[in-house]
Amino acid sequence: MFRKKRAKQKPDATAKQLMGIVGEENVLYLKGDLLSYECDGYTLERGIPRAVVFVRNTQHVSDVVKQLNELEIPYIARGAGTGLSGGATPRGGEVIISLVRMKRLLDLDLENRQAVVEPGYINLKLTQSISDKGYYYAPDPSSQYACTIGGNVAENSGGAHCLKYGVTTNHILGLEVVLPSGEIIEIGNSGVPDQPGYDLLGILTGSEGTLGIVTKITVNILKNPEGKKTGLAYFDDIDDASQAVSDIIATGIIPAALEMMDEIAIEGVEASAYPVGHPSDIAAFLLIEVDGIQEGIDDQIEDILTVCKSNHVRDVKVAKDEAERSMWWANRKMGFGAMGAISPDYLVQDGVIPRTRLPEVLAHISAISRKYELRIANIFHAGDGNLHPLILFDASVPGESDRASKAGSECLQVCADVGGSITGEHGVGIEKSAEMRFIFTDEEMAAQTDIRHVFNPDDLLNPGKLFPEPGRCVEVKRDEKKVSV
Amino acid sequence: MFRKKRAKQKPDATAKQLMGIVGEENVLYLKGDLLSYECDGYTLERGIPRAVVFVRNTQHVSDVVKQLNELEIPYIARGAGTGLSGGATPRGGEVIISLVRMKRLLDLDLENRQAVVEPGYINLKLTQSISDKGYYYAPDPSSQYACTIGGNVAENSGGAHCLKYGVTTNHILGLEVVLPSGEIIEIGNSGVPDQPGYDLLGILTGSEGTLGIVTKITVNILKNPEGKKTGLAYFDDIDDASQAVSDIIATGIIPAALEMMDEIAIEGVEASAYPVGHPSDIAAFLLIEVDGIQEGIDDQIEDILTVCKSNHVRDVKVAKDEAERSMWWANRKMGFGAMGAISPDYLVQDGVIPRTRLPEVLAHISAISRKYELRIANIFHAGDGNLHPLILFDASVPGESDRASKAGSECLQVCADVGGSITGEHGVGIEKSAEMRFIFTDEEMAAQTDIRHVFNPDDLLNPGKLFPEPGRCVEVKRDEKKVSV
Numbered sequence: 015m016f017r018k019k020r021a022k023q024k025p026d027a028t029a030k031q032l033m034g035i036v037g038e039e040n041v042l043y044l045k046g047d048l049l050s051y052e053c054d055g056y057t058l059e060r061g062i063p064r065a066v067v068f069v070r071n072t073q074h075v076s077d078v079v080k081q082l083n084e085l086e087i088p089y090i091a092r093g094a095g096t097g098l099s100g101g102a103t104p105r106g107g108e109v110i111i112s113l114v115r116m117k118r119l120l121d122l123d124l125e126n127r128q129a130v131v132e133p134g135y136i137n138l139k140l141t142q143s144i145s146d147k148g149y150y151y152a153p154d155p156s157s158q159y160a161c162t163i164g165g166n167v168a169e170n171s172g173g174a175h176c177l178k179y180g181v182t183t184n185h186i187l188g189l190e191v192v193l194p195s196g197e198i199i200e201i202g203n204s205g206v207p208d209q210p211g212y213d214l215l216g217i218l219t220g221s222e223g224t225l226g227i228v229t230k231i232t233v234n235i236l237k238n239p240e241g242k243k244t245g246l247a248y249f250d251d252i253d254d255a256s257q258a259v260s261d262i263i264a265t266g267i268i269p270a271a272l273e274m275m276d277e278i279a280i281e282g283v284e285a286s287a288y289p290v291g292h293p294s295d296i297a298a299f300l301l302i303e304v305d306g307i308q309e310g311i312d313d314q315i316e317d318i319l320t321v322c323k324s325n326h327v328r329d330v331k332v333a334k335d336e337a338e339r340s341m342w343w344a345n346r347k348m349g350f351g352a353m354g355a356i357s358p359d360y361l362v363q364d365g366v367i368p369r370t371r372l373p374e375v376l377a378h379i380s381a382i383s384r385k386y387e388l389r390i391a392n393i394f395h396a397g398d399g400n401l402h403p404l405i406l407f408d409a410s411v412p413g414e415s416d417r418a419s420k421a422g423s424e425c426l427q428v429c430a431d432v433g434g435s436i437t438g439e440h441g442v443g444i445e446k447s448a449e450m451r452f453i454f455t456d457e458e459m460a461a462q463t464d465i466r467h468v469f470n471p472d473d474l475l476n477p478g479k480l481f482p483e484p485g486r487c488v489e490v491k492r493d494e495k496k497v498s499v
Numbered sequence: 500m501f502r503k504k505r506a507k508q509k510p511d512a513t514a515k516q517l518m519g520i521v522g523e524e525n526v527l528y529l530k531g532d533l534l535s536y537e538c539d540g541y542t543l544e545r546g547i548p549r550a551v552v553f554v555r556n557t558q559h560v561s562d563v564v565k566q567l568n569e570l571e572i573p574y575i576a577r578g579a580g581t582g583l584s585g586g587a588t589p590r591g592g593e594v595i596i597s598l599v600r601m602k603r604l605l606d607l608d609l610e611n612r613q614a615v616v617e618p619g620y621i622n623l624k625l626t627q628s629i630s631d632k633g634y635y636y637a638p639d640p641s642s643q644y645a646c647t648i649g650g651n652v653a654e655n656s657g658g659a660h661c662l663k664y665g666v667t668t669n670h671i672l673g674l675e676v677v678l679p680s681g682e683i684i685e686i687g688n689s690g691v692p693d694q695p696g697y698d699l700l701g702i703l704t705g706s707e708g709t710l711g712i713v714t715k716i717t718v719n720i721l722k723n724p725e726g727k728k729t730g731l732a733y734f735d736d737i738d739d740a741s742q743a744v745s746d747i748i749a750t751g752i753i754p755a756a757l758e759m760m761d762e763i764a765i766e767g768v769e770a771s772a773y774p775v776g777h778p779s780d781i782a783a784f785l786l787i788e789v790d791g792i793q794e795g796i797d798d799q800i801e802d803i804l805t806v807c808k809s810n811h812v813r814d815v816k817v818a819k820d821e822a823e824r825s826m827w828w829a830n831r832k833m834g835f836g837a838m839g840a841i842s843p844d845y846l847v848q849d850g851v852i853p854r855t856r857l858p859e860v861l862a863h864i865s866a867i868s869r870k871y872e873l874r875i876a877n878i879f880h881a882g883d884g885n886l887h888p889l890i891l892f893d894a895s896v897p898g899e900s901d902r903a904s905k906a907g908s909e910c911l912q913v914c915a916d917v918g919g920s921i922t923g924e925h926g927v928g929i930e931k932s933a934e935m936r937f938i939f940t941d942e943e944m945a946a947q948t949d950i951r952h953v954f955n956p957d958d959l960l961n962p963g964k965l966f967p968e969p970g971r972c973v974e975v976k977r978d979e980k981k982v983s984v
Contacts, residue, residue, distance in 0.1 A: 216668075310794035370610050469946070
């Protein structure tokens, strides 16, 4: 009965035109189908798209974009939809261009340490497909089993190992991009680290789908390190853990990862599918990994644990084998999701601060928690100064969602006030465009929105993201005559 | 007599207005004084500026820029003038804004591994001022004793150690920039590696002085490696040396530096002020450096030299102490200048190729050498695939300059043809703007020139650089109505 009712809904003129380009089977237009696309991993704002079109190749993307330009219909590129700031969330009425069916590994050149993938190729699959040959792809967001490399490029995704190995932008060698004009351009070049001219590779990477649609990606792949050592350090006082982080960095050793969790976060992961038996009464732990050539890494992890000992650590241990190491990492990577085990709802925030300001910022976050009467767990890529306050709330209690949202924004204000940033790796998206004001002046914002206007003059590509819009929160004014092209 | 004659020349209205901003003692306007500013380290094209103004602070830069905008007089920012592609060379009539008197180290924050410098601060001085505390600044162009960090930002300068440590853009955390509008903006942020929004830090770095004038730079500083080992490997066949480079990279060890010189280059450095006694009959040598924690580096250099041995090396050696290591490096860094000892004139080229194409590209360069009857020496940052063909000629022989220039351009065409690039670290400047066509399509060029127009709408800041201009070589056409801002 329900099926029959749905079957009656006819594609509108737009959907039909899109079908003309990509084929009937590659366009969704039924209301029920569209509901799955009303948000990404950030669920506090939602909108229903007009249609979803699954492109199969670059020409499809170009043709669809040109068609939508003609119709003046806005559009959004989407990968796996694991983003955490609403970068792929419609405001309502946009066409979603889904890249998930462009998912091939196009080329693998081990000699030059490069791979070419389509944007819908899943992050983890790349490492899986080359690990037997001794290689891996470095950026490892916690969602790497699901997220696409195209999405990683859009968000300039990081991960636990970006302290040593950098974020996505440090691993992208070239892009094929469909511009909002429908033109197809190549940026970057095989085997050449730095191209002349302006760094378009850098500006496209992390542009959150507002400058172009990436259709091909050349990435750098790395040789597996010869050895790895992973340690845990338990602290009774989170300030001691914070000081240990600064002291570790000061030794000159760059750990492959240096992660921290506070007691509420630990409560969560211990209640998750991957408990490891962390003590329940500690204030924080550090999860530390070093890698590199075999000689020396035992000394490195020992040196780091010695630094922990000089900061009143309660206990330290080193993973005895790969199984234990994997368990520790599975537990850590459950971090966000694990909050579901101890709270009906949670809001992930993503701020960055100078590492040395950690104790002070934690005290502020504690005060915010008391002010809004909401528990806040803290998970950090501590080595990078990237904190993820997880604000726990119950959306069914009137007013709690709103309080959570305000508490999140205040956490970001604290980060901005100490000279930090409002996002480390999750992006600005639809969620934090107003908070861009915390860190940018009018002139600084204008320098950026001017760039968007050049690439995306009619603002049809992913409108309403990344920057505050006229009428939304703060108006970005710009004398149009002044910037002539 | 001559002095008296010069003294009669009066400052024109422009010079007087500039003096009103920066003081009389900070403006040069006498013809004799201006001659020193007719080119930078690329001497084949020259032009006389209208005046040179020495700014002392950011407000000076902003005020001077606003004044020149009002007068519609073009201007160029200049550091030490060591650039190798004419990025600071006037076409004639521009005002040079010299940053050399903004040369202070403004802040040193060892705990957060950062330093803040003014643009005229000399590269090597930074390392010298922190080396006793165990730190250094990584980018090390051969001109580092003279070049400024502001100039390094403009050109995104590299150096022998960028294989492992990256180029300038990888070490810049924040910039203060005066835009061509005179507005002052801050880009990047203390202690925060990646800012939200578009990567303005990336786009400004390497923009060759066409988007803004950098007035303050926050750089990342590194802890000195615990140990270093430096090796030399002599080859009878340059193809064996090339294959060794690929094989070394394939081991997974990333050397701190992996340099190559061919026999003509060796002839030059052995005739220079720093000969080291390299055999005169070898085809090429590799200069290899590894660094890191003490444990393991002996093994690393041994592993690398073993790779050389499996590629028919004639001889290998490891520097026995710091004195020998320094001598090898001084000899290598003399590379370009040393050509003066074996040729009246020389032209440095700067191409990049995928490492694996090295033998094929060398064969092409050899053919170009025969075709133009000019000797070509080759110095390479081999690990990066960055080659510097040095074309030897005698400007006093009619036609030789022209042949050298053509041979240089053909070398770049070869690099482009194998999927490489026309510049690795010297920039495009005034020299290679026509060659941008070797690697960019109309659409790709337009995406870049559009960005220039946004920042630099009246094209008063460093006109005629980086992109081919209408009327110069190839016209970049763009439908103005299409790109509305």
